[in-house]
Amino acid sequence: MNELTKKYWPFVKVLIIPYLFFMFILFYPIPYYLDTPGGITEVDSLISVDYNQDKEVTGSISSTYIVSINRPTFFQFLIGSFSDYNYANVLTGSYASYSNQEISKISYLDKETSVNAAIIVAYQKAQIGNSEINIDYDEKVMVFGKATYLSHYDEIDFGDEFLYMIGDNDFEVTDYKAISAHTVLDSSYQFFFKNSEGETYSKILVKDPETSTFGITLKYYYLVDKENTYPRYTEKESNIGGPSGGLLQTLAIYNMLIEDDITEGKKIAGTGTINYDGTVGYIGGTEQKILTAYLNKVDVFFIPYRDRNYYYDNYVEALRACEKHGIDPSGWLVPVSSFDDVLDYFENPEAYLEGVVLS
Amino acid sequence: MKKYIKLWKQLLSEFSGKEVLSAFYGALIYTSLIAILVLATISQIVSVYLYYLTLWIVLIIIVMALLTYIFHYFWFKALIIKKPETKTDIKTLFLINQIIIDTVYLIVGLLFIFVFVPMLMV
Numbered sequence: 001m002n003e004l005t006k007k008y009w010p011f012v013k014v015l016i017i018p019y020l021f022f023m024f025i026l027f028y029p030i031p032y033y034l035d036t037p038g039g040i041t042e043v044d045s046l047i048s049v050d051y052n053q054d055k056e057v058t059g060s061i062s063s064t065y066i067v068s069i070n071r072p073t074f075f076q077f078l079i080g081s082f083s084d085y086n087y088a089n090v091l092t093g094s095y096a097s098y099s100n101q102e103i104s105k106i107s108y109l110d111k112e113t114s115v116n117a118a119i120i121v122a123y124q125k126a127q128i129g130n131s132e133i134n135i136d137y138d139e140k141v142m143v144f145g146k147a148t149y150l151s152h153y154d155e156i157d158f159g160d161e162f163l164y165m166i167g168d169n170d171f172e173v174t175d176y177k178a179i180s181a182h183t184v185l186d187s188s189y190q191f192f193f194k195n196s197e198g199e200t201y202s203k204i205l206v207k208d209p210e211t212s213t214f215g216i217t218l219k220y221y222y223l224v225d226k227e228n229t230y231p232r233y234t235e236k237e238s239n240i241g242g243p244s245g246g247l248l249q250t251l252a253i254y255n256m257l258i259e260d261d262i263t264e265g266k267k268i269a270g271t272g273t274i275n276y277d278g279t280v281g282y283i284g285g286t287e288q289k290i291l292t293a294y295l296n297k298v299d300v301f302f303i304p305y306r307d308r309n310y311y312y313d314n315y316v317e318a319l320r321a322c323e324k325h326g327i328d329p330s331g332w333l334v335p336v337s338s339f340d341d342v343l344d345y346f347e348n349p350e351a352y353l354e355g356v357v358l359s
Numbered sequence: 360m361k362k363y364i365k366l367w368k369q370l371l372s373e374f375s376g377k378e379v380l381s382a383f384y385g386a387l388i389y390t391s392l393i394a395i396l397v398l399a400t401i402s403q404i405v406s407v408y409l410y411y412l413t414l415w416i417v418l419i420i421i422v423m424a425l426l427t428y429i430f431h432y433f434w435f436k437a438l439i440i441k442k443p444e445t446k447t448d449i450k451t452l453f454l455i456n457q458i459i460i461d462t463v464y465l466i467v468g469l470l471f472i473f474v475f476v477p478m479l480m481v
């Protein structure tokens with residue numbers, strides 16, 4: 001040890017400042033986010049349904065993920081700027097006040113609710129042609145957002161279930177949309193929640209004087225009742241969060257439930273959230289997802305589409321991304337606004353795409 | 360293998376266990392200083408350019424092999440400074456050591472490419 005130190009001490013002395021500087025660049029986070037292309041992941045590696053086990057699926061159905069780095073280090077930000085494929089911007093809104101762990105938790109909750117929505121929509125669709133299939137679910141309300149001024153911020157966790165609250169004149173409010181109407185007379189009220197371990201707890205939440213709100217965001221979601229659902233399905237652990245795999249998860253589950261194989265040997269991918277009524281929702285990171293699809297040479301890529309005149313439409317963004325990177329979108333980029341559109345596409349791909357051009 | 364064991368025995372007959380360990384720790388500390396920087400840099404490049412993951416795993420295998428070389432180089436230097444007159448063929452001994460370690464890296468890397476990455480990216 002000492003011999004090496006004696007021999008290399010002159011080098012160590014010269015390099016110590018650049019070394020510490022480089023370490024700073026490597027570990028100091030900055031308040032930005034960085035989106036980069038990721039990959040595609042076959043849905044059947046996440047969810048499997050115990051049904052039609054003998055059916056041969058010739059193609060694949062994959063959801064698309066991108067890499068989203070919240071608060072990258074200086075170094076990540078710097079190397080990210082070397083590629084046109086990456087997109088960086090300042091963290092804004094509530095995400096700016098959340099820690100990276102909290103953002104991960106929200107992303108995980110998003111994925112969980114998305115998978116449940118995908119199962120419900122796929123089962124309901126498959127149920128139309130097969131009465132053997134049954135789906136049951138419960139409606140719940142969960143904590144999905146917290147403002148910095150929320151009372152008991154650390155004790156109320158993301159994903160905790162909202163049960164009820166005691167409003168004005170001791171009225172028990174169970175519908176979270178009615179909370180504001182029943183919290184007019186006072187500034188603090190008692191809320192009841194259930195945590196992930198199933199324990200019920202209550203907290204007194206105080207209204208913020210400036211905004212007159214409690215600083216808590218609640219959201220409806222449906223949780224599949226596995227006991228009363230047929231056929232059974234298995235959901236595996238996943239490292240990928242976010243709700244944007246919903247549409248493709250729905251399609252893959254639907255394909256597991258029906259007799260025919262709709263993939264017909266194609267490599268199918270796409271993006272888009274799925275709503276309980278079967279409509280497809282807007283997603284972020286369109287450019288990176290298009291690039292991911294392009295890099296993975298998919299045959300079909302579904303993208304949410306509402307109105308081509310709407311600036312933030314994913315399809316419009318996708319066409320813009322294709323133009324920017326010199327990618328020909330014809331034949332493989334398929335705009336859809338609902339799960340029915342996806343099924344219509346498989347009925348007659350050419351006619352469907354012609355219809356899009358004419359609309 | 361016989362040669363490898365013979366070289367180790369010869370080394371331990373020339374150097375005391377304490378001397379070999381002191382040289383080992385010195386090499387480990389100096390290599391760690393380089394490794395922290397290099398591996399942190401690579402992990403951040405991987406996180407930004409994840410879509411080239413297979414390429415990065417190959418690069419990581421090469422970098423790990425280089426770090427193993429640097430570690431053995433420091434270990435060798437420390438031993439030589441302690442006893443310049445040593446007759447043990449330390450270079451050959453450490454070369455065999457490196458081949459064994461690099462083979463392990465290669466196997467782990469291939470396992471990541473073909474087994475763990477497809478499993479983790481769900």
